Amino acid sequence: xxxxxxxALFVALxxxxxxxxxxxxxxxxxxFERLVMPGDLAQAHAKLQDNCQNCHxxxxxxxxxxxxxxxxxxxxxxxxxxxxxxxxxxxxxxLECSNCHKDHQGRDFAxxxxxxxxxxxxxxxxxxLGAHAKAECSSCHLPGKKMSAAPSDCVSCHKLDEPHRGxxxxxxxxxxxxxxxxxxxxxxxxxxxFALTGGHEKLTCSxxxxxEVWKGLPLDCVGCHKIDDVHxxxxxxACADCHETAKWTLIHFNxxxxxxxxxKGKHAKVACTACHAVGTEAKQAPSAxxxxxxADxxxxGxxxxxxAACHSxxxxxxxxxxxxxxxxxxxxxLHAVVPCAGCHASKDFAATDLACVSCHQKDDIxxGxxxxxxxxxxxxxxxxxxxxxxxxxxxxxxxxxxxxxxxxxCHAAGTTPAKVSTVCATCHQKQDVHKGTxxxxxxxxxxxxxxxxxxxxxxPKP
Numbered sequence: 001x002x003x004x005x006x007x008a009l010f011v012a013l014x015x016x017x018x019x020x021x022x023x024x025x026x027x028x029x030x031x032f033e034r035l036v037m038p039g040d041l042a043q044a045h046a047k048l049q050d051n052c053q054n055c056h057x058x059x060x061x062x063x064x065x066x067x068x069x070x071x072x073x074x075x076x077x078x079x080x081x082x083x084x085x086x087x088x089x090x091x092x093x094x095l096e097c098s099n100c101h102k103d104h105q106g107r108d109f110a111x112x113x114x115x116x117x118x119x120x121x122x123x124x125x126x127x128x129l130g131a132h133a134k135a136e137c138s139s140c141h142l143p144g145k146k147m148s149a150a151p152s153d154c155v156s157c158h159k160l161d162e163p164h165r166g167x168x169x170x171x172x173x174x175x176x177x178x179x180x181x182x183x184x185x186x187x188x189x190x191x192x193x194f195a196l197t198g199g200h201e202k203l204t205c206s207x208x209x210x211x212e213v214w215k216g217l218p219l220d221c222v223g224c225h226k227i228d229d230v231h232x233x234x235x236x237x238a239c240a241d242c243h244e245t246a247k248w249t250l251i252h253f254n255x256x257x258x259x260x261x262x263x264k265g266k267h268a269k270v271a272c273t274a275c276h277a278v279g280t281e282a283k284q285a286p287s288a289x290x291x292x293x294x295a296d297x298x299x300x301g302x303x304x305x306x307x308a309a310c311h312s313x314x315x316x317x318x319x320x321x322x323x324x325x326x327x328x329x330x331x332x333x334l335h336a337v338v339p340c341a342g343c344h345a346s347k348d349f350a351a352t353d354l355a356c357v358s359c360h361q362k363d364d365i366x367x368g369x370x371x372x373x374x375x376x377x378x379x380x381x382x383x384x385x386x387x388x389x390x391x392x393x394x395x396x397x398x399x400x401x402x403x404x405x406x407x408x409x410c411h412a413a414g415t416t417p418a419k420v421s422t423v424c425a426t427c428h429q430k431q432d433v434h435k436g437t438x439x440x441x442x443x444x445x446x447x448x449x450x451x452x453x454x455x456x457x458x459x460p461k462p
Contacts, residue, residue: 039104042111055103068097074148084148089123114147126152130178167212194219198245230273235282261287265313302348329354333380365408369416396422400448 041049048054054071057063069076078084079093086092092100101111116137121128128135140150140157154172155162161181162172177185184205189196196203208217208224221239222229228248229239242253251272256262263270275292276285286292289307296316297307310322320340324331331338343359344352356374357364363383364374377388391397394417398405410427411420424442425432431451438445445455 037104040106041103042105042109043107044111045103046107065097068101083125085124088125089120092123112147126150131180132178164212167214199247200245231276234276261285266315267313299349302350334382335380366411369411371416401450402448 037049037052040046045055055064055067057067069079075084075086078087081087100113102113103109103111141147142150151157153170154176155166155170158172158181168175173186175184175187177183179185218224220237221243222233222237225239225248226233235242242251244250244252276282288305289311290297290301290305293307293316294301303310310320312318312321335343340349346352352358355372356378357368357372360374360383361368370377377386379385379387411417423440424446425436425440428442428451432442447455
């Protein structure tokens with residue numbers, strides 16, 4: 001009924017409006033538009049309701065969107081820059097504003113009819129990535145605020161979660177990913193003055209940047225590892241010269257190449273602190289054997305400090321490499337297997353007596369009667385082996401039965417060779433059946449082969 005009344009009034013105005021001035025015509029037109037208004041505007045447009053030309057051009061429906069954009073300048077900017085929902089969505093750009101935002105539906109009507117379940121957020125300037133895709137709309141879009149008013153910078157929403165307290169600026173995405181706030185995903189530490197390698201790669205940022213200190217931190221190892229420095233700064237601050245970042249206990253220092261003291265034998269397995277006392281510089285470590293092995297020196301310094309002249313680094317008590325052949329007493333025969341202490345009872349090796357009897361006095365069955373030159377008769381391959389030539393070395397050749405006799409048959413213990421008589425009767429007095437009648441020259445009748453079968457030795461007549 002109301003529409004019919006408004007239509008009748010419109011016809012009347014048309015009939016009576018013929019021939020009136022332009023001003024009066026415009027008033028009539030405006031009056032007509034108010035009469036045919038389909039309903040009240042939404043609360044947001046309520047102040048525009050008194051003048052339809054704020055949103056409408058008379059009899060030109062195509063001009064309506066232009067008038068909307070003239071008023072809604074942020075939307076106009078999005079359309080121009082192809083940003084925001086209105087500027088990014090091809091579908092929205094092709095529609096008139098009234099297709100989505102209908103008005104004249106009353107003061108309480110919502111101009112924005114948004115289906116949150118189907119809304120494509122990728123058509124906005126803020127794509128929902130990672131954990132954002134699961135967030136509730138109300139987490140970012142506050143009640144009573146325009147959807148476009150939601151912030152797009154991280155810190156606006158995560159200010160309370162931001163542990164750096166603004167020290168690293170508002171661009172959280174420079175380091176953090178959207179999947180997990182605690183994960184540092186994008187920051188490339190290799191572009192700083194300190195690339196993270198080895199064990200450093202697994203550390204949390206706060207392990208080095210304690211108290212949110214990001215600038216002015218030390219770059220040298222000892223700046224962080226001073227407590228771990230078992231050398232107590234004795235080797236200086238350049239820990240990387242020896243240690244690897246993969247593991248503190250991995251050492252790449254080459255002692256053979258980088259020093260004048262190559263680690264051979266047992267030295268290769270010795271801990272650094274065995275030679276390098278804690279708190280001392282590497283250059284102060286001793287290089288002479290005696291400096292470390294003074295307590296092991298059984299010679300008590302009598303042989304000097306050059307232990308390597310005899311001992312090897314494989315084992316202190318084995319593999320003695322001293323060449324005894326260069327001394328006045330070459331080690332021949334069984335002497336070669338005798339331990340050093342077997343002859344060198346005194347630690348003063350140079351003072352050791354070279355005479356055989358000095359070591360073999362207890363073995364001397366002659367009780368010193370034959371002097372101390374044991375080697376004149378005996379062989380060093382064995383005490384029982386002797387090489388004395390009675391025929392060439394004495395005035396008494398051993399012939400006949402004398403060849404098979406033992407030395408002590410003639411040389412009584414304790415008697416010197418010079419005191420042994422060469423007269424037959426001296427040894428054969430008991431066998432002299434003549435009882436000395438024929439004198440002491442038994443060889444005039446008897447031979448050394450046998451005492452029997454006497455043969456008188458008569459001198460031929462001249």
